[in-house]
Amino acid sequence: MTLRATDTFRPGLARRAARVAALVLLAASLGACSSLNIFGSKDDTPPDEPADRLYNEGLFLLNNKKDLKKAVTKFEEVDRQHPYSEWARKSLIMTAYAQYQAGNYDECVTSAKRYISLHPGSPDAAYAQYLIAASYFDEIPDITRDQDRTEKALAALDEVIRKYPTSEYAVSAKQKVEVARDQLAGKEMQIGRYYLEKKDFTGAINRFKVVVTQYQTTRQVEEALMRLTEAYMALGISGEAQTAAAVLGHNFPDSPWYKHAYERVKGAGLEPSENKGSWISRAFKKVGLG
Incomplete structure (x- = not known):
């Protein structure tokens, strides 16, 4: 608003003109400050980039294995x-996948869990859950070590x-799941064999019993029965020994472990003979193997 010489001077008009001039100056100063911080230095914060451009750049780096971290x-x-x-939403699941590809399994689990929490009904929720399971699975340790990671993998796979x-x-x-279960059974077998060597036969039996009752679809069960x-x-519990040998022979007649079990029973003048009331017999009938 500009005052002309022909205008009649009015205090209200002058005040409005002053306010307008002040607002113009304020806007100009804010524009100048947008590139300065309070100390007068330049603000280096980059402007937002289009989402699709960022996503496609990430996809390019991922697909070409250029730089998974980038x-x-x-x-x-x-x-x-x-x-x-x-x-x-799309970027979050791709973040989890890229972290998995980079071998950053803990970070992958964190991102995938966040995805499921934010988008439980998404079609990609199944894949996010699978990435969690695969991350645990790929870090399954050998049977001489603690199997906490294996148990987490099994739970996530289930x-x-x-x-x-x-x-x-x-x-x-x-x-x-079958690989993870075999791993857990293998751990039980390792501990059971250790007890057997130490002549702690009761401790050994308890470990082999876990394999027979919980992991009898794994390859470890044949040795467990032997x-x-x-x-x-x-x-000196010959009845249970005969039953274990008989169940082994019935379910795995071509197993080399049956040959050892048969010879062990035969060496005491006995024959493999199944006691239907034994826990061993009942365990196998429960899953239809007996």
Whole structure:
């Protein structure tokens, strides 16, 4: 608003003109300050980039194995700059995948769990759960070490199968379940053999019993039955020893472990003979193997 010489001077008009001039000056100063911080230095914060550009850049780095760490950074930037966009949802699952590919399993689990928490009904929730399971599975240690990671893998794999039975990931999860179960059975066998060597036959039997009752679909069960034959014979409990040998021969007649069990019983002048009331016999009938 400009005052002309022909205008009649009025105090109210002058005050309004002064206010307008002040607002113009304020706007100009704010514009100048947008590139300065309070100390007068330049603000280096980059402007937001388009979500689709960040996402595609991350995808390029991931697909070409250029730099998985940079790919993760691109996907995380989508979430930071555009948190409520569809691109943010897509970027979060890709963050988990890129971390898995980089071998950063703990970070993958964290990102995948966050995805499931934020988007439980998404079609990619099944894949997020599978990434959690695969991360634990890929770090299963050898049987001489603690099997906490194996147990976590088994629980996460079971979750895939239970929650997403018709998904494409359920088949792979079932295959991994068998490997994980065999690993846990192998740990029980290792401890059982240790007790057997120390002549702690009761302790050994308890470990082999876990394999027979909980992991009898694994490859470890044949040796477990033979070791039960051996331990029961050492304790003089011939009936259970004969039953273990008989169940082994009935279910795995071509197993080399049956040959050892048969010879152990035969060496005491006995024959493999199944006692239907034995826990060994009942355990196998429970799953239809007996």
